[in-house]
Amino acid sequence: MPVTTLGGHQVHVNEEGFLTDPAEWDDELAAVLAQQIxxxxxxxxxxxxxFLRDDFAQRGETATLRRAAAGSGVPVKDLFRLFPQKPAKKMAYVAGLPKPVGCV
Incomplete structure (x- = not known):
């Protein structure tokens, strides 16, 4: 896996730029990832x-948009406002998690 430096953090990423090791993520890196998009x-x-990070730790997979809305208490329409266009993909990216299954 390629290694890149983001905001002073060396992290392992896949070909799409998603972190491959969620343990490399922290709040500072989240801000850097968010800024990139x-x-x-x-x-x-x-x-x-x-919510996404806690859910991933329990289930071992990235939450879908509906599960994220239900679990976080943030309605789907607000997820689209917070993470415009492809919210599930963008939420996973910023959370340092794999792209959700079925996400393009």
């Missing part, structure tokens, strides 16, 4: 990211 993290973003 044109987002500035707010508390609302962080609520979703916290």
């Amino acid at each position: 044109g987002l500035e993290l707010t508390d609302e973003h962080r609520t979703v990211l916290t």
